Amino acid sequence: SLEAVVWDPGTGRHVVRTFGREDAAIGPLLVHMGRALVTSATLQLGADVNLRCLSRTDVPASELYAPPALAGPRSFQALAEASGRVESTWFPFTECPWVRVWSAEPERPAGSLSLDKPYPYTFANWVAREDSDAAAAWLRETPSRTPAFLGLARALAQAGLDLTGTRDVWGPSRFTTLHVKPSTLRYHVSGHAILCRRADLQRVASEFHRAVEDLLEAARIRGAFPVNGPVDLRATGLDHAGPGQAEALLSPIRPRPDHPDWDCALWAEVLTLPGTPGAMRFFTDLEAWMLGNYTGDYASVRVEWAKGWAYSPAGPWTGPGMLEGHIPRGFTEGYGRGWREALEGLRALDPAGIFGSPFLDRLTKAR
Incomplete structure (x- = not known):
């Protein structure tokens, strides 16, 4: 409740x-x-379970995100199928992503580090705000430093895993899944959820990775480096309500009743430091590509509300095509009155719009 x-x-x-x-x-x-x-x-929770998290830095991106016809046992989908829980962090211009695979393990496996608190990757959570701002300014001054900066970030992550002994950790899920604190580098983060069939997960991940690579290469040819942070992909199930429970009408991973075959979501995030030249063009182009690629009976894109979306050259949350078209459609297709039902419910609870804003008024106006 x-x-x-x-x-x-x-x-x-x-x-x-x-x-x-x-x-x-x-x-x-x-x-x-x-x-x-x-x-x-008031939350209803099940009993916590012990999870093991193995970090790998030996799988090339070309193998992890391989096209489905070439995918092997270390592909993104194969790792997800094996454990049900996988997340990858790829630093552009580097070869091997940081891959985290979680598996349910009631007892501590031999060699695993037992955790008694969350946020085990201390090497990634120590950056002061002024240092983060200085890094952003340094890269704005000379964007061509970006590949070296990302190579250093990837090397620090690999060394940090070894020095802290956290390549293999085990403990309650609340300790092994929480790993990012506010004291990491302060990134701007784009966020989208791609609903798809589990059988298509590798295709979705592979196409997204290739699109990011292609856009970054086109930018490099122009002398631009719009992304100086990692690209994160994470696979999850959908937001199913329990028997007799109301659905979360505006959840990004609300199941589509007209597509019961869409049984999972790939969360895709691209990070860059604030003020990076060319970033908004990159995000605008990437989002447009996503909307044109994940369509029809194949897949569908929704926004991750807490991140950046609806891009235009003016910045996030400004693109009229998303605000006035794709987002309302994404919560209407398959539901009939889905988007309108949610907005009417919110207006009934606050008819004067006390909890509105000019931006929300634009996003939620009747359609």
């Missing part, structure tokens, strides 16, 4: 109201884009 500040027509004022997960009115509140004020939430 959750508690939210909502309009009460009976009293003519805003009140705190409790919504159970079985209450249809909770659907728009579960993912509300900031268009509501949730004051508390």
Whole structure:
């Protein structure tokens, strides 16, 4: 359940109201884009499980993201099928990504480091804000330093895993899955979720990786280096509601009833330091490519609300085609009134738009 500040027509004022997960009115509140004020939430959790996380830095990107016809046992999909949990971090202009594979292990495997707290990769979480800003300024001054900078970042990650003994860690999932703190480099991050069939996961990952490589190479030829951070890919299941529970209407990974075969999502993130020249052009081009590639019965793209999306040369959250077209369609196709249902629910709980903003008003205007 959750508690939210909502309009009460009976009293003519805003009140705190409790919504159970079985209450249809909770659907728009579960993912509300900031268009509501949730004051508390009560979560139902299962028992924690012990997970082992193995970090690999020996799989070339050409093998990890190989086209499906060439994919082998160390491909992204093969690793996901073997354990169900995989994430890759590729530093552009380098050969081998940092791949993390989680597996359920009730007992500590021999050789695994037992964790008693989260964030084991301390080598990645020590950057002061002024140092992050200095790195961004250094690369803005001479963008051609970017390949060397990314090579250094990748080398530091590999050395950090060895020096801290964290290539093989084990413990409660809350310790082995939480690994990024606010004290890492301060990146701008684009974020999208690609809904697809599990059988197509390798194709989705391979095509995305190739598109990023092609766009970066085209930029390099122009003398531009718009991406100076890693590219992260992560595979997950979808956001299924339990029996009798209301769906999260605006969840990026809400299942499509007209595509029950789309049973997983690939989360794709590209990171770059703020102010990097050419970054907005790159993100605009990449997003346009994604929308044109993952279509029809193959796959569909949704935005990760907490990250950057709807790009134009002016920056994130500005692209009219996304704001006024693709995003509403993405939550309407397969649902009938999906997008409109969510917006009507939010407006009913806050008819005066107290929790709105000019940006949200543009995004959520009736269509």
